[in-house]
Amino acid sequence: MKILACIGSNRKKGNTARIVQMIEARMQTFAAQHATPLEFETLYLGDMDLRPCRGCRVCFDQGEDKCPLKDDIPLIRAKMDAADGLLLASPVYVDDVSGLVKNWMDRLAYLCHRPAMGGKCAYPLATVGDSSPSHTLRTLNAALLTWGYHLVGQTGLKMGALASADELPRYQPAADKVAEKLFNAVAQQKAQNPAFVSLLAFKVQQLAWQREPPGSYDRTWWQAQGWLEPACTFYFPPRANRVKVALARLAGAAAARVLT
Ligand SMILES: Cc1cc2nc3c(=O)[nH]c(=O)nc-3n(C[C@H](O)[C@H](O)[C@H](O)COP(=O)(O)O)c2cc1C
Known part of the structure; x- marks a missing residue:
């Protein structure tokens, strides 16, 4: 089983990264229990060379391989293609996804026209200071659904500005739930039975x-x-x-x- 986790925060020790680490650890436990080899790759979108979409529409009209921006988008797309499941994790910025995630989505907008992710599972996750994560989750859900992913759940976590090490165990049940749902959905090929x-x-x-x-x-x-x-x-x-x-x-x- 291959899982790709895309993190849309530049804070590698931030709330979103910490929760993704907790989810990965739990998924590894499930994998060991089920004797299922698990490859879990974490991709920090902030480490990628991702330029802003120019709006030229070349990807729509001539194909994504003709995009004039030569950066890491094809590399990311190849990782998405190779993975059975995607964990998409964004901090909430001004009631929506972070700019890193929005830019990544815009660069993959051609997938809204040519949904190539059918048969794969996805789990959107949002961490937020104190307000509601629902608008952000709607943004994540809409893109993933339109790209063909099978959505196996969604989780929003209120974590303040930066959860301390003492506070993190409070989020363990939520992380375990995400891990269990994503692991089971991929292992049981739930994407084959679309919603x-x-x-x-x-x-x-x-x-x-x-x-x-x-x-x-x-x-x-x-x-x-x-x-x-x-x-x-x-x-x-x-x-x-x-x-x-x-x-x-x-x-x-x-x-x-x-x-x-
Ligand atoms: C630029 C910026 C905008 C933010 N906007 C909101 C917001 O609208 N509502 C909210 O409750 N928290 C907001 N926050 C707090 C973050 O959503 C929250 O702390 C998140 O868990 C940070 O994740 P990270 O540590 O992975 O970056 C904002 C934080 C930043 C840096």
Whole structure:
């Protein structure tokens, strides 16, 4: 099992990094108990060469490999591709994700058009001083869902400016819960049984790209995956109840009328 943890704080001894370390330790325990080899890689987005998106739309219109910015985005994308699960951890900055996370998301915005993360699990985590983490979690959830990830939970932790070593044990139950959910979801391949909202989101996108005039980069890409075929219900044949799939597709068709 391969897990990639992306940390959107520059503080390597900060709240977010500490919680991710606690989650990793717990996941290693589960892995040992289940005799499952676990590769857990932590990526500090602040260590990466990540330039701000210029908004040129080349990734949308010609493909991400044509992006004029030559930095670490392809390296990060390769790590995301290689991982079975993503732990995305951001501190809350002014009621939303940190700039590091937002920039990383903007640079991967082409994944909203060409969701390549189907079949992988993701867990969004936000640490916050004292206010609500819900807006930040919504931002994280929306991106991960649109990119094709299967969301296995979400956690927001109020930790003040910097939790002291004495305070950290208070967060152990929450860290254990994240570790358990992510480990089980990946081990049991829960992404193969997508959530109703994921099936719905697929239908909305499918209808949008079916209506697009032929020839666009995105439409051609969808076509190449076989996802524009009327019988195609998801990024891969889902291991889901047929009634759920049918209802999600009906709801997706209705939502598409409003959204597109
Ligand atoms: C620039 C900045 C903006 C912040 N904005 C908020 C905020 O809007 N609400 C809040 O409760 N805490 C806010 N905080 C506190 C952090 O969310 C909190 O301390 C977080 O756990 C820090 O994580 P870190 O130690 O991993 O960087 C902010 C901190 C910084 C540095």
